[in-house]
Amino acid sequence: MLTQKDVWQALEQIKDPEIPVINIVEMGIVREVAINGTAVMVTMTPTFSGCPALNVMRNDILAQLRTLGVAQPSVNIVNAPAWSSDWITPEARAKLNAFGLAPPAIHGGDVNVILFDMPHCPRCGSADVILKNSFGTTLCRAMYVCNQCREPFEQFKGI
Amino acid sequence: MNAELTSTLDSRVLALADDELILAHRDSEWTGHAPMIEEDIALANIAQDELGHATLWYDILCDLRGQPDEHADQLVYFRDAADWRNAQLLELPIGDWAFTMLRQFLFDQFEWVLLPALAKSSHIAVAQAAAKVLREEIYHTRHSTAWVRRLGQGTAESHRRMQTALDVQWPLASQLFVPMLGDAALVAAGIWPDMAPLQQQWLAKVSEMLAECGLVAPATAATRISRHTHTEHLVNLLADMQSVARLDPQADW
Known part of the structure; x- marks a missing residue:
């Protein structure tokens, strides 16, 4: 008999196709797991609505559920509440930074409050960086250059 | 919802979806051709965002019609120009960079007034989609506003190009707000906002920016043409966009 924990642990094995160091659960993309006998429905929400990784993730979830032996796997995609970068877990933020992708600041619901915040360079930690492209x-990414170590880097955009 | 409301909402959602899709296609034409690589990347992103937004609206349309999501592909790839409901502003060829950025700005500002109102719609799927799109549009409005300011306040040449673009686009921009049959019932039901006050908000916001740049809106009368009429440019756009899909309608992508 599958438990909620079994399914969530299996979903944690699925990496974000565009950021292979973090999984879809710590990205906050998986919203709910519903187990009903032999049927398991995973509810997920897209990050950016035009994100081409959405279908890849949906297929990855279905494949993972089948690997678990689920006879009737399904994925339900919802738009509300709209995904927020605030949902990325602290652990995933650290992994993003180690990967070279600066994590977005927490905005608490209104992205305007962080729109002009500069991230720290994921390479050298300097706050002296310049935005080259939103x-x-x-x-989901913006491009910066670090004035300290002179390296370019990307940031996961706040949304 | 009764049949009349459903039919009017269908028209409203179709118009918005078509606006997004056609603008996405025009923006995508710059990929590989933008004046600098940062802008090539930026506009390709904006085009992809608008395509994502179009998909959200087409999905709602499919639900309204009781059709599967594949119906959206039929609408996009197998519909003739006469049946498209986008505003003419969005189907015009890309022109120069000033033309493209001004169009993006005028449309972004349209969405900027429409989406917060739509997010309060009594139709839950419409409200949810609007709230989602609004979050992403912050980056668009910031970008297109920066370009209008940069070109409008830049050199004599960049200013001249912005003014030339404005002369063409200004009379057409009002078509974004043109009334549709059945609007009043939709407004009364709280499903779609009244477009007239939104147009005033848009006008105030846009006029402020134009004044800041010394750009003068032409005094020509605003267009009241319906969204049923198109220029020959839409026919050419569709011939390009639909050609591969129409070569083999049964192909599995």
Whole structure:
């Protein structure tokens, strides 16, 4: 008999396709697990609505549920409450930083309050950085250069 | 919802979805051609965001019609120009960088007044989609506003190009707010906001920016043409966008 814990642990094995150092649970993408006999439904929410990783993650979840032996796996995608970068766990923020992707500041619901905050350079820790582009190599990233170590880096955007 | 409300909401959502989709396509035409690499990346991102937003609205449309999500692909790839409901502003060719950035600004500001009102809709799916899109639009409005300011207050040449773009786009921009049959019932039911006061908000916000840049809105009368009419540019856009899908309608992507 599958438990909630079994399913959540299995979901923690699924990495974010665009950021392979963190899993979809610590990203705050998985909202709910519902077990009903042989059927398991996972409710998830997209980060950015145009994110092409959404379908990859949905298929990864279905595959993982089948690996667990779930006869009727399903994924329910919801838009509300809208995903917030505040939901990224502290552990995942540390992993993002170690990966070279500066984590977004906590904004508490209104992203305007951090819109002009500068991240610290994930390489040398300096706060002396400059925004080069509010957009980046994926929908969720912005590009900076560190004035201290002179290296370019990306930030996960606050949303 | 009764049949009349459903039908009017269908028209409203279709218009918004088509606006987003057509703008996404026009923006995507700059990929590989933008004046600098940062902007190439930025506009490709904005195009992808607008495509994501179009998908949200088409999904709601599919639910309203009791159709599966694949219905959205049919609408986008197999619909002729006469059946599209986007505003003409969005189908015009990309022009120069000033033209593209001004159009993005005018549309971003349209969304900036519409979405907070839509987020209060009594129709839950509409309200949820609007709240989601609004979060992402913060980055768009910041970007397009910065470009209008940069070009409008820049050199004599950049200012001239902005003014030229404004002369073409200004009369068409009001079509974004053009009334639709059945609007009053939709407003009364709290499903869609009254577009008239939103247009005044938009006008105030946009005018403030134009004044800051010394740009002058032409005195030509605002257009009242319905969203049923299009320029020949939409036909060309669709011929390009739909050509691959129409080559083999049964292909599995």
